[in-house]
Amino acid sequence: MIDYVRGRVVHLESDSIVIDVRDIGYQVITPNPYAFAKNEDAVTVYTHYHVREDAALLFGFQTREEQALFRKLLEVSGIGPRVAVGILGGGRPEAVVAAIHREDLSFLTRLPGIGKKTAQRMILDLKDKLAMSAASIETMWEAEAVGQTAGPDRYPVWSEAREALAALGYSAAELDRAWEGMGGACEPGESVDALMKRALQQLFKG
Template sequence: MIDFLRGQFVHLENEYIVLDVHGVGYRVFCPNPFAFAKHEGEIMVYTHHHVREDAMLLFGFATREEQKLFRKLIEVSGIGPKVALGILAGGTPDHVVTAIYQENLTFLTKLPGIGKKTAQRMILDLKDKLDGFGAATYATGLFAPPSEEAGSGSAWDEAREGLKALGYTESELDKVWLKLKKDVTSADSVDVLMKRALQMLFTG
């Protein structure tokens, strides 16, 4: 089992990054590959090594929390690694875990690849298995997932701060927002907005 990799970021695609670890290039599929594009020097990527009959795949995450939630999600019947990756691309671990505890089908069914039956199965299978994610805090609603009524402006504000932390300037982010805002809806999460913005920033 490969639990993490530390190496040089060398290549980026829409679904994965390539990490050079002592001269070996590892292809690592990520929820948001573009989040790694701004890093220079060595980076650490938490991984899940997935083995099946016809392939061995590495899935990578920026945080240990994402890695842990990914492993919980793929235990649910009907959720494979690619769907679990899409869930993490569509919502933060805080939001996904909160939605499970609160049995928020509206939020869960907006995640990529998740229909009503799968959302119900997620709740049934995982609600009692997420103690390591701060169950008491999530259950109280202190980290409420974004609702349909929530304005997209607040989500962009949060995404913008995250992008600034990656080193992007106010001017760069203003230009991206001008292109991005016409397609933004109230259902778009912070992670989704960051991914779209990073794609625009990376491609120019």
């Protein structure tokens, strides 16, 4: 089992990164490649090594929480590694866990690759396996219910997206205008990748 790799990110694709570890480039499939914007500093990527008949694939995550949730998702019938990565790309881990605890089919079926039957299996198989306090669930529910309409500093997801966009060369002024053009709010459960795409649409408008 390859638990993590540490090295420099030397290439980004739409669904993966290439990380240089002692002059060997590892392709790592990840929910949000843009979170690993290229720089000279070494980064740690928590991984899951998946072997099948025709390929050996390495999936990677920024946090242990993402890695753990990914592995739990693989226990659900009908969810393979690609779908699990899509789930983590479509919603923050804490939002996905909260939705499972709330039995929120509406939220779960908005995630990539998840239909009603799979969402029901997620709830049945994982609700008792995913630890989350009642207070955390209530806080997450309240944050989504109000639509998260406060300033940008309230949203860690926008901070990550902003940092990644800045690494791509966009100025602070451009990113401020993009945030304003997006209505100054994140959508409930919005991922860094989805938020970056919305911001780029604003930036391309000039």
